Amino acid sequence: MEASTQQDPILRIRSLNAWFGESHAVKDVSLDISPNAVTAIIGPSGCGKSTFIRCLNRLHEEVPSAGAAGEVLLSGMNIYGEGVDPVGIRRKIGMVFQKPNPFPALSIFDNVVSGLRLGGVRRRSILVEVAERSLRQAALWDEVKDKLHAPGTGLSGGQQQRLCIARALAVDPPVLLMDEPTSALDPIATAKIEELVLELKKQVTIVIVTHNMQQAARISDRTAFFLMGELVEYGETSTVFTVPKEERTERYITGKFG
């Protein structure tokens, strides 16, 4: 299925396919992602939604036996093009995972600036400035500003997740992928992340995988519904959740299967 948006897309996905060995996980998906918007990917377990977003920053290929084919154009550049460095791509298209994963041996500050240091930035003043800016963007600064050198793993689950978001933001990516970022969090921490997503989209394009349809309805501008590796429907979130075009979408979001 092919789906497009009205604005000039920041990401254009064309005929994307992904496999795990023989298993065809993502089937010929074409999709445009609007800039400065939140795009939600929904679908039942095993429908290929996580695999799909892991293809968007070439993380999928890190799995042994995994393969991908097709095009993912970031502002016109094919990230699967010859000679493109996947690590460089992951700086531009950051990712936040289901379980918060701060580096266990590092302090809050060192976690946030780890991407910059790997990129060769050494000047302390820059690191301090970026750490504060990123922690503010992730709505965590006020809670950690007095303990920046405490271990990141000492924070609560919700704070750790926002720390991971700050770490992803520190390298200033135009796109941020989020793979069920609140599924391990309580409702208050979830609400904070959702508020944060709505705030962040002013600066960053967000693609979020979620099992929580109310969350997709609350925070996303557009929603894509995946089923068995196929993109079934893609459209304005308000339309998908009130008047879906496809019967399969209707059945899924009203809980008739999945």
Added chain:
Amino acid sequence: MIRHIDQGLSQLNQKLLTMAGLVEQAVECATDAWRFRNMAKIADVYSIERRVNQCHLDVDAACVQLLALQAPMAKDLRFIVSCIKINNDLERMVDLAVNIANNTEFYLQAPTAIHIEDLSQMSDEVRIMVREVLDAFVKTDERLARRVLSRDDRVDAYKRKIVEDCLGQMKNKPDRIEQGMNLIFIAKNLERIGDHATNIAEDVIFSASGQDIRHAVPTPPKENDSAE
């Protein structure tokens, strides 16, 4: 697969159907009271109104519960939103039936009577609208709902004609003014019942298809309508 929400939706549907049946009965009683000069039917309208008011509260409570506890989506959401709106329309319809009963009470007490033929036909048309729209709701029948919409123009035309006829009969005959005014009020209330039936038809269409046809560009009036 039977979902937990299905039980709640079915109960809501049942509550609304009970209410709709009562409203249909109230409109029938109100129009029969006038047409057959039957005071007993007036009392029936008042008693039905009290039951409808209770239904109004029950349906609202059921809708709020479903929205709060089941987070409905798509067709389920459209159905519940439509029920909230239909619930309001039905409650207003029974109020209008009560108005007709009040007007009829005054009309029947007056010494002189004026006769307006079209009022019987208008009340028949409105009763058909009410019956058909409730059928459309029960069967989620979009086609039947659209037929109700087309009847509304006829009801409006009847009202215009009745107002003209009443004004004609009242001219220079002050003893007929009170009677004439009561008949105009009855026609006005019937027309409003037709409008609420139209609203319900629009909600049935929205619930069934997701299409919101309210405030769509109206079709031009038919030639015979403009002549009246």
